[in-house]
Amino acid sequence: MPEIFQYEFMNRAILASVLVGATAPAFGVFLVLRRLSLIADTLSHVALAGVAIALLTKTFAPVVALIATTSAAVSIEELRMRRLLPGDAALAVFLYGSLAVAVVLISIADGFNSTLFSYLFGSVLTVTQTDLWWMAALAIVISVFMLMFSSELAQITFDPDIARINGVRVHLLNLGLAVLTGATITVSMRVVGVLLVGALIVIPVLVSLRITQGMTRTVIASSIVGVFVAVVGMVIAYYADIAPGGTVVLTAITLLVAVELGAFLSRSLGRHSRDPDLANHSHSHESHAHGTVDDSHGGQHSH
């Protein structure tokens, strides 16, 4: 058995990575496609305020963070629905407001320490048995929610007005989505940390949008990519002795760059290996277009 699996704490960390990697990006599909990626970032700062309250009051941080994120998620959704504040302004208010609360409370609680550091950037050492139970429970709730409302979520993501006229209870589902986004962030922050949790929600989704098609498949692919980057990142963090938040997100970004590069190459190769007649035809158009571009470049150069 490799050395890495001989440590109890490391097994827990890997298990946590699997749970978080599977749930966060699956949820992220709906946020990314609705251009709500920033909500993840906002709620993670709210989670930090929750952690700060827990550190100050010496209560169980995941529960306090969960209460903070879900109530913030509901408030943001209500503000957005009632058009009391434009969507992005509501997010900004909550992001900076909660960060300010966190800074104040952390200062009162006597500054930065290792516990806070582990919440900010994740940690391989601090995932406890209790954390794991919380993660598993939330992962189950999130999976059940997504399975039950798969059609509704896809419809709202495609277009909320069409969904509503199709008989979908848009407002209620949006609230559910917001609450569970808060929950996902609370679960994920133990592994990648508050500051990088948004990346784990968004980047695996971008990878899977490139490699697959179909709503269900995209959700599943995002989960697989999420598990892969979370586990690989965690293992690298262990061997390099650094905070896993950084390694997980960098693994994800490396994968995204590779996939985008692959797509770009296959596109440009595909263009050359088409049916010869078609290729000739399109080539004549292209050369015409290129000619124009070249001319304009030439014109610019001569100036």
Added chain:
Amino acid sequence: MPANGSTELLSQDNGSDTESQVVDRQQDQNLPADQIPIRFDETWFSYNSVPVVRDINFSITPGEFAAILGPNGSGKTTLMKLALGLLKPTSGQVLLFGEPAETFTDWHKVGYVPQRTQATESRFPASVREIVNFGSYSGFSPLSIFKRDKSNRVDEAMEMAGIAQLASRRVSDLSVGQQQRMLIARSLVRKPELLVMDEPIAGVDAAGEEQFHTMVRRLNRDLGITIVMVSHDIGAVMREATTCACINRDIVFHGPVHQLDAQALSGLYGFPVDVLMHDYEHTHR
């Protein structure tokens, strides 16, 4: 405000004529309320206490192909959102098949094709078939993910909208015209009695436009679906629609298209449009 300006122009220049043109609402009174697809009843709507829709009174009767004409910012889209219960009137009411639109629940009777969807700009991963299949949604059903779609109806609808060959294409790879036909197919799966479309051919090329009109004509004439279409294209409205409502915050004209004349259009746009009318007649003779 430009909209106010044009309305004033109307009342100064040809107010009395236009009033006589406004078709009276008696025509729908023989029908039971639940058979009238849309009925605006002294409908007002304001954004931040600025009225955008003022005292609208008219009905869309079954089988009508109604065009909604009006300049930009005239409240056409707002009017459609009111009709579909997406907005609540500030005062008055909108009845959808006899029920207030905000509390309407019989959504299988109604198809809706918006101007553009949120998804068209992003890398939305769904296939055309998946989107069309949204139309077979009939309320919350847990584990619907494991059920097969109602293939026949979905296939039929895609055939009717002329997109059968695009079934497995990714939504974000479609042209604007193809996306509109996909959205119509989604509505057709529900076998609607009323199809509301908000500027469906904005950004569609000439060939696509012709295809689109042929299809909508079939839906209206062969299947008897009531059509409400917000449009900018006066020529197309004159050719295709049976009735027309001209909106500029309040209603300027409502009646059969053949009664739509230069005066009503001048009132609508705030400038003479005789030339446009002659052009139309010229090209079609």
